[in-house]
Amino acid sequence: MQDFQQQQLAFIRRIKDPTAPLPAGMRPARMAVYEELFFNNLQNFISSAFPVLLSIVPAQQWQALCRQFFQEQPLHSPYFLHISEAFLHWLPQVAQQLPGFALELAEYEWLELALATDVATVAPGWQFDADSALMLAPLTRLCCYQYPVQQISVSFQPAAPATQPVFVLLYRDDADNVRFLQLDVWSGAMLQLILAAPGQQISTYLAWLQPYVPQWNRDQLLAQVTPLLTDFAMRGIVTAAAEI
Incomplete structure (x- = not known):
């Protein structure tokens, strides 16, 4: 033997x-x-x-x-x-x-593959309700990169990081296609709060976000966030916590 x-x-x-x-x-x-x-x-x-x-x-x-x-x-x-x-x-x-961007690009590409092959069910779209407890749907990935990984190709290879963090949201839609959205900094921060502390109402997340956008009062911030979350709810990216 x-x-x-x-x-x-x-x-x-x-x-x-x-x-x-x-x-x-x-x-x-x-x-x-x-x-x-x-x-x-x-x-x-x-x-x-x-x-x-x-x-x-x-x-x-x-x-x-x-x-x-x-x-x-x-x-x-x-x-x-x-x-x-x-x-x-x-x-x-x-x-x-x-290249300096290679590790971030590799992670981004692997997340696309992981989402495409995940056996979880895509969350259905819904009508956003400010009283609902929120969470990110299972088939979403929120990423923050130094490089615009979603743009990199043979013809575009950035030599240096971007001047601001690049927030990219990957998700699988109701046709089982993997999509991406590039987010601005404050909407990326909002989703990061939901990811880090799921199950809160929008009022709680706004209170946490407020110090980072002092130029907006609560009503102005709500007016900015509501269309974003309404769109994300319809796409099944953000969902009501009780529905998962």
Whole structure:
């Protein structure tokens, strides 16, 4: 049994690193088939999860990153979403090899994939009511980035962070399409309050938000927030806490 386990470990080491010694009795040509099959599958899973990052990083460098990840990162699940999530968590180790926006872009792309494959049910749209306790629907993700990740492409690669925080809201709509909204700072702050302390009425959130917009009194702030929350309620982004 011990010899068999040693053979398995040698096989795994060679699969992950083609420069490792061949397992005893294994022909190089046969081993190469397994090496290529395992690595190509893993690289395809990663590439499909991060298409924009893939288009920006040179092909040879991308393959080297995938190979390094395969060698260094233990993987405990064959599910493609878990593999890409492990790659996302590993990526900071090689951040110095990538553009400054790469980590934020990778997170944004992975969240799109996670929302698209989540088995949760999309929250129905509803008519906003100021007396309702509020929360963000399960299929939403509120993000704050230094870079405008939703705009990054081969032709737009910012060299420096934006001058203000970039609030991006990702959500899945009632047709099961993942959408994004770029928010201004104060509406992003409002949703951050709802996310951090769900189950409060709008009056409570306005009281917390008021010190950050002293130029508006409570009625003016309510007038600004109500159309926003009405729109978010109709989209199923913000929902009444009792309805979840």
